Amino acid sequence: DTGVSQNPRHKITKRGQNVTFRCDPISEHNRLYWYRQTLGQGPEFLTYFQNEAQLEKSRLLSDRFSAERPKGSFSTLEIQRTEQGDSAMYLCASSPPDGSGGGDTQYFGPGTRLTVL
Amino acid sequence: QKEVEQDPGPLSVPEGAIVSLNCTYSNSAFQYFMWYRQYSRKGPELLMYTYSSGNKEDGRFTAQVDKSSKYISLFIRDSQPSDSATYLCAQGAQKLVFGQGTRLTINP
Numbered sequence: 001d002t003g004v005s006q007n008p009r010h011k012i013t014k015r016g017q018n019v020t021f022r023c024d025p026i027s028e029h030n031r032l033y034w035y036r037q038t039l040g041q042g043p044e045f046l047t048y049f050q051n052e053a054q055l056e057k058s059r060l061l062s063d064r065f066s067a068e069r070p071k072g073s074f075s076t077l078e079i080q081r082t083e084q085g086d087s088a089m090y091l092c093a094s095s096p097p098d099g100s101g102g103g104d105t106q107y108f109g110p111g112t113r114l115t116v117l
Numbered sequence: 118q119k120e121v122e123q124d125p126g127p128l129s130v131p132e133g134a135i136v137s138l139n140c141t142y143s144n145s146a147f148q149y150f151m152w153y154r155q156y157s158r159k160g161p162e163l164l165m166y167t168y169s170s171g172n173k174e175d176g177r178f179t180a181q182v183d184k185s186s187k188y189i190s191l192f193i194r195d196s197q198p199s200d201s202a203t204y205l206c207a208q209g210a211q212k213l214v215f216g217q218g219t220r221l222t223i224n225p
Contacts, residue, residue: 004160031211040125042205042215043161056212091160104149104210108160 002026004109006092012115013082020078021112025094032075033106034067035091036060043091043108049075082116089113120144121208123216132225136193140206140216143187150182152191153205155218161205165191196223 005024013019025032031050035043046065047057051072061067064082069075079086090113093106123140130136138152148169153161165180167173173180181190189206203218 006160033211033213035213040217042121042123042207042218043213045212045214048211058212105151105163105166106213107163108153110160113158 004092004094004107006090006109006112008112009110010113010115012117014117015082015084017082018078018080019082019114020076021090021092021114022074022076023092023109024074025092026096026107028096029094029107030072030097031095031104031106032069033093033095034075034077035093035108037089037091037111038087046077079114082114084116087114087116119216120214121206121216123206123219125217125219127220127222129222129224130196132196132198132223134196134223136191136196136200136221136223138191138193138204138206138219138221140189141187142189142208142214144208144214145184145187147209149208149210150180150189151207151213152178152180152189153207153215154200155203155205157202164204198223198225 007022033048034046037043049069064080067077089111091111093108095106151166152164155161170184177194179192201222205218206216207213
């Protein structure tokens with residue numbers, strides 16, 4: 001039973017560069033979520049998908065951020081023109097379909113730690 | 118005011134002690150509550166989830182929700198050094214709102 005996987009695990013970039021992260025959810029989980037976590041804080045919701053449809057976006061997700069889930073399986077999160085304030089852990093989670101008995105329990109991946117210099 | 122408030126600690130207790138971790142929430146619209154454990158530089162690991170009020174027990178862990186006071190609790194019995202981690206409470210469906218996390222250390 002494989003969990004949520006995220007790549008890369010670490011990314012160091014220079015300010016102004018674009019970065020892209022990938023998330024592979026647990027097989028058969030139809031919902032996929034992105035969160036951001038800074039040091040000493042709990043994760044903050046960014047966006048989520050049900051299958052390939054992006055259903056909600058936080059106001060934290062500025063126009064420099066874009067997320068996709070083109071075939072309803074893996075997802076990518078791209079940050080354009082990175083800023084030092086984007087340095088954080090980017091977490092992906094997935095949850096099973098409604099009625100599977102798990103409520104909307106979300107299972108998190110190991111995260112991608114982004115450092116913007 | 119944050120929607121979910123959690124004392125960040127740190128909290129340090131001796132091995133074998135009963136640990137009580139608490140959160141308060143302000144939005145009564147969402148009835149799902151979760152507790153996650155997060156080790157340093159790792160992703161959060163789901164410990165327990167509860168729906169609405171009441172208690173739920175799983176081994177050494179008990180989750181409690183008191184809707185009247187908008188209080189969420191996690192109790193850890195017979196605490197072990199391996200329980201040392203940050204514990205996060207969360208509320209919601211789809212969009213989870215997390216507390217700040219409580220950093221817990223169990224001393225051998």
